Amino acid sequence: QACDVCYRKRIRCDGQKPRCSHCVLYKSDCTFQATSRKAATRKRSNGTAAALQSQVHSLESSLDEAQQRIKELEERLSQKSSWQVNRAQVKDYDVSYSGKGSLELGHELPPQHEVLSGVNKFLTTFNTILPLFDPQRLLSRVNTWYERPHQRDTSTWAAINVVLSLAYRHIPDEEKPPKYSTLYFMNMAQSVLNDIMLGDSNLLDVQTIVGMVVLLQATSDLKPASALIPIALRLAHGLRLHTRSNSEHLSASETLERDRVFWIAYILDRDISMRTKLPPIQSQNDISIDWPSATPADGADNWLARIPFEFSPCAITQSGNANLQRAFGVLYSSHLTCRSVVCKAHAMEAQWIPSLQDFGRKAAEQGVVTAPRLPVGWHKLVHESRGYIELFIAIDHKDPAFIWMTACTYISAAVCLTANSLFNPWHTKAETDDLLINPAFSFLDDMILQAPLPQLQRLRHSWDELLGNSREMSFRNAVQNVDWLDATCS
Numbered sequence: 197q198a199c200d201v202c203y204r205k206r207i208r209c210d211g212q213k214p215r216c217s218h219c220v221l222y223k224s225d226c227t228f229q230a231t232s233r234k235a236a237t238r239k240r241s242n243g244t245a246a247a248l249q250s251q252v253h254s255l256e257s258s259l260d261e262a263q264q265r266i267k268e269l270e271e272r273l274s275q276k277s278s279w280q281v282n283r284a285q286v287k288d289y290d291v292s293y294s295g296k297g298s299l300e301l302g303h304e305l306p307p308q309h310e311v312l313s314g315v316n317k318f319l320t321t322f323n324t325i326l327p328l329f330d331p332q333r334l335l336s337r338v339n340t341w342y343e344r345p346h347q348r349d350t351s352t353w354a355a356i357n358v359v360l361s362l363a364y365r366h367i368p369d370e371e372k373p374p375k376y377s378t379l380y381f382m383n384m385a386q387s388v389l390n391d392i393m394l395g396d397s398n399l400l401d402v403q404t405i406v407g408m409v410v411l412l413q414a415t416s417d418l419k420p421a422s423a424l425i426p427i428a429l430r431l432a433h434g435l436r437l438h439t440r441s442n443s444e445h446l447s448a449s450e451t452l453e454r455d456r457v458f459w460i461a462y463i464l465d466r467d468i469s470m471r472t473k474l475p476p477i478q479s480q481n482d483i484s485i486d487w488p489s490a491t492p493a494d495g496a497d498n499w500l501a502r503i504p505f506e507f508s509p510c511a512i513t514q515s516g517n518a519n520l521q522r523a524f525g526v527l528y529s530s531h532l533t534c535r536s537v538v539c540k541a542h543a544m545e546a547q548w549i550p551s552l553q554d555f556g557r558k559a560a561e562q563g564v565v566t567a568p569r570l571p572v573g574w575h576k577l578v579h580e581s582r583g584y585i586e587l588f589i590a591i592d593h594k595d596p597a598f599i600w601m602t603a604c605t606y607i608s609a610a611v612c613l614t615a616n617s618l619f620n621p622w623h624t625k626a627e628t629d630d631l632l633i634n635p636a637f638s639f640l641d642d643m644i645l646q647a648p649l650p651q652l653q654r655l656r657h658s659w660d661e662l663l664g665n666s667r668e669m670s671f672r673n674a675v676q677n678v679d680w681l682d683a684t685c686s
Contacts, residue, residue: 200227201537207638280670303353306376308342311356317448318363325523326405326410326460330453335360337400350391352399357385358407365399366519366596373515378597382411397426397431399454405431406461413464414597414645418472425468427478429459438478438550467530471539500531500580507582513590521591529602532577532584536608539571541615543608544651553613556665559618570619578616582625585632603643610636621669637663 199216201224202209209216215226303312315338319331337352344644361381364372385408392401405428412421432438437458462478469476505511512524536542543549571577588606593600612627637659644652 197228200229206642207635210634211387217631217634221635241263259364259394299449303350303384305341305353305356306337306360306373308372311338311342311360314360314367315356316365317366318359321366321519324519325527327456328407328410328460330449333453341493348440350388350395351398351404354392355386355400355404356387357381357405358411361385361411362407365595366522368593369637378411378564382408393427393431397434397435399435399457401433401436402428402431402437402461403457406457406464409464413468414601416600416649420470421464422472422474423426425461427464429465429477432458432461470530470533509580509587513587518591518593521587522593525587525591525598526601528587529605532580532609533605534603535573535577535580536612539573539577541571541574541577541612542609543655544604548610548654552611552618553658556618557663560665560668577612581612582629583610584631585613585636589632589635599643603639607636607640610650611655611659611662614659614666617666618662618669621672626670633663 197211198209199211199219201222202216205218207218209218218224219226250315306314312335315334318335319329323329323331337440338356341352341356350676358381360376361378364376364381364433366380368665384618385404389405389408392404405424409421409424409428412418412424415421435454437454465476465478495559507524509524509528512521515521533542537545588602610633611632617626617629637656640652640656642660644656
């Protein structure tokens, strides 16, 4: 029977006494006062053959009426289109693109004060982490849109929609207007994507498409993001963002904005390549602008060592700053993914999970078994996995975009801790690791309920087996310690 905390959170209760693991984690009393809820029994329908026959006749009559209506509409359409044939003959063979042109009717934006509020939210959240837009130029474009309607264009309209879409990811649901959402503004921007790609491109168009990639990257399907990032880079190449040859006449702030846009696109290209295991689009040999920093011999360790303590996972966890926690949650997720991929110890690695299962079965059957050869950097991976899980748990508001970008890393980190307990069941942090592993397993169950993907279901089945074998090894180790103590005391 689940305790009250596990019952309300709909997570598996391990029934430990005097308090279960989740009550210890959430610092709650372990009580059993909630009334049980039995599923209401469904009454079986008493439909008869006569009733079914009546429904069939009704459907047939409705189908006849629909077919008759279709015929009438087809006749009207043929009559209406007959006088348009001659007019359309000349244009049918002209497939050249005529430019972006003026905005069509319906391409409007919310009131100015609402848009400025969303833009300010974007500038104080997302843009502080990934500076995609220069704040002054972005605000100037927004004000010009409302103050000079005759100067409106598709590029500005699409860019503002992308900015609002990114901003609405950071606005709590209870504070959002009922009409608008991240998806709403994203759909608006996508409606003019052809105009942006085929027209005379400018920096604003590259920023718009890069913003779309950021939004699409935070979904379960990376194909749209994989399709858009080459377009963004190709437009960037057309503007010579990757070289210094076209920036001599620009101011320092304009050059900085161009460089930032290119490097954000470069980072997204590399990140999507890592996630999809496809080659990146941008070749490093074609880049002639200054790199942000020299590439060290050991990038991951050197990068991590140069991070100030104030931005370490431990400090971010304790900061209570929701914006910092979310941004660094994504950042450290990418770092830990790189680490696990290099170690070939990622939850989605084809050979990693089966090798763990084989070892776990032998260990459970034969008792103590020599651990397999651990990947290089295994202890660093285990340590960073603990830190990331604690950071992930500390983030209260996990929006869908954040979950899709970090959940795989979170679950993979918990599998890593499970493997460590399997290899070394007597290590000193076994009990605290269990408190980190159990919520992650429940989190995977929730993900499968929302998105029953086959790969997630296979991972859950394999992980459940690993957890069982790990607990068996821990139990045997505890029994051996008790026997040794009894023998010593006697």
